Amino acid sequence: MSVIDPRKTRHEAGILQQRLRRHVGRAIADFNMIEAGDRVMVCLSGGKDSYTLLEILQRLRERAPIDFDLIAVHLDQKQPGYPPAVMAQYLDELGIEHHIIEQDTYSVVKRVVPEGNTMCGLCSRLRRGILYTFAERHGMTKIALGHHRDDIVETMFLNMFFGSKLKAMPPKLLSDDGKHVVIRPLAYCAEDDIARYADSRGFPIIPCNLCGSQEHLQRVKIKAMLAAWDREHPGRVENIFRSLQAVVPSHLADTSLFDFRALGADADGAVPDARAWFMNDASAPSGES
């Protein structure tokens, strides 16, 4: 049986916290995520990512040169077996403004989604709606979510494979109705670092799947694909993430991002006018037209 050395664990947690703080600080600066006077609502799901996010933001806030508020918000979705005391106790001991919203989305999802289908899509939409409404009512200026670098890369592959779009999950986003600014301060953090940090801190994890649903199966497959790549070529996921910050539109094929038509135009910018023919007649059998 291996013996856990508490000094070693504390030392590792310290190193991890330093690295996570550096990444979070850089993401906040790069995307101007938090400004003086902000009321930042940190959505705590009960998973490792959001606990880590809240703790790192608290540490940064203690030393930040600007004032901003952190408000922890958790949604009790009334899943069977949900332990109500766990989050309440954790939040009480934190000493910051916090709220637990109780809303039975579990029954709604169970009623609407056919047996055997994954419920996560509808469940997430309902959760988002409740949290956004709460944020608006309580004057929150930013909504912080715990998505990290690996979530962002996985989402990019999901969108490429199933949506034919080169689109990931942005570190900062204006909601569709223009009312909320959503930030993802863990955008530069590796999931593995977060998992090890959460482990070392002993956060009281509340599993998401108390509802009995499964995580999106395709996401699970993509996660496994990325993990295999990273084992074979360490640093690959980091490189993929960095490629999202070094986009070269002239070497992609989106005509709305780069004016390929103007390439090779004559001196006064005129484009040879064969475009209509190429678009409409190029596939006609020879001899017609």
Ligand code: SF4
């Ligand atoms: S696992 Fe359950 S609680 Fe978690 S997102 Fe999916 S449906 Fe919702």
